[in-house]
Amino acid sequence: MLPNLIVIGAMKSGTTSLYHYLSLHPEIVMTPKKELHFFSNEQRWSQGVEWYQSCFANKAKIRGEASPGYTKYPLVNNVPDRMYSVVPKAKLIYILRDPVNRILSQYVHYRADGTEHKTLSEVLADLKTSQYVYNSKYYTQLKRYLQFYPEANIFVTTLEELNA
Secondary structure, three states: OOOOEEEEEOOOOOHHHHHHHHHOOOOEEEOOOOOOOOOOOHHHHHOHHHHHHHOOOOOOOEEEEEOHHHHOOOOOOOHHHHHHHHOOOOEEEEEEOOHHHHHHHHHHHHHHOOOOOOOHHHHOOOOOOOHHHHHOOHHHHHHHHHOOOOHHHEEEEEHHHHHO
16 A cells, blocks of 8 residues: 655644644544655665555555655755655645744754754855755745646645644
8 A cells, every 4th residue: 555645744834733633534544653754865765665655554545644854845856756656646735834934943943953053044144045945935845746746636735724
C-alpha cells in the first residue's frame, strides 16, 4: 500500500496539529512517525519505494503522511516529480500561515534547538537567499506541484483556518 494523502507543509504552519487531527478520523491512518521525508531526503529516497510502502501497511481507506520538508524549494529539489512518480493520484494538503509569523516561528524554533546562531537581522539580511523566506514563498512552492498534480488534487488551507 502507498499513501493517497500527503500533507506537504509549510513548516511551522500547523502540520503537526493537522497530522494529529487527521489521525483521529476513523477512515484515515497516518504513519506512526510524522515526518518520513521520503521524497525530500536523499538517504530516505535511496531506501526505495519498498521501504516507503512498508510505512503504509494498514489497508485503511485513506493512508497519509505529513512532511513539511516537501515545500522547501530551492533548498530541496525534485520533490514534486519524485512524488508524482510514486503516487500520481495522491491528494495533497498544503497548509500555510501568515508568512511573517511563519518566518519568526521557524527562527525561534531553530534558535531554541541550537541550529541557528545568527540574529534575526542577519538571517534576513538577504531576502533573496534566506532559507526562512524561501519557505514562505507559498506560490513558488505550490506552482512546482501544479506542474504534476491537477488543482483538484491539492487542497490549500491556512493555520488560521485550522484554528477557527
